[in-house]
Amino acid sequence: MLPDATHTRLGLRHGISNHTMVSAAWVPPVCATLLPHVGGIVGGLLTRSEIKGWYEGLKKPAWRPPNRAFPVVWPLLYTGMGYASYLVWRDVGGFTDDAVTPLGLYGAQLALNWMWTPIFFKAHRMGLAFAEILLLCGTAAATAVSWCPINTTAAMLMVPYLAWLSFAAALNYRVWQDNKGPGEGESDKKEG
Numbered sequence: 001m002l003p004d005a006t007h008t009r010l011g012l013r014h015g016i017s018n019h020t021m022v023s024a025a026w027v028p029p030v031c032a033t034l035l036p037h038v039g040g041i042v043g044g045l046l047t048r049s050e051i052k053g054w055y056e057g058l059k060k061p062a063w064r065p066p067n068r069a070f071p072v073v074w075p076l077l078y079t080g081m082g083y084a085s086y087l088v089w090r091d092v093g094g095f096t097d098d099a100v101t102p103l104g105l106y107g108a109q110l111a112l113n114w115m116w117t118p119i120f121f122k123a124h125r126m127g128l129a130f131a132e133i134l135l136l137c138g139t140a141a142a143t144a145v146s147w148c149p150i151n152t153t154a155a156m157l158m159v160p161y162l163a164w165l166s167f168a169a170a171l172n173y174r175v176w177q178d179n180k181g182p183g184e185g186e187s188d189k190k191e192g
Contacts, residue, residue, distance in 0.1 A: 054121070064171055
């Protein structure tokens, strides 16, 4: 017979069957995997008109990927980082004291990731967006480093994301520099 605490934790005391608990086991990995997509979708919807308008009018380097690459790359990166966060969450035992640093860093970098799109595309603040993406790169790197002792696979799933962020930072910088008008300074605005 299981002790009362185990019965309660497993839900057996409240009439929850083992079948219900097993069938609900898919919820945490699916939710963690989908979470990063939420901000990406919202950011995309908020800034979609800026891509064909303002952004298309900017001078961009020849090495910039075509616009059609971004809706392919970002879902793959979001899926990888989301699933990685689940692996860490699982391996530290959920939202425990051991989760504060690795999942706190993850949440911070995710918020920074979601903030970049409106800063760059909606507010047209390319310099501010560059500063923000540098902070994002550092926070994402700290996230991966904090995950390494917990789950190496999770840390490795962050590597493509870190590589893409580095590329995105370089692209952000080049577009910002190539589109600064004389005396424009920090306004970063370019009317299109």
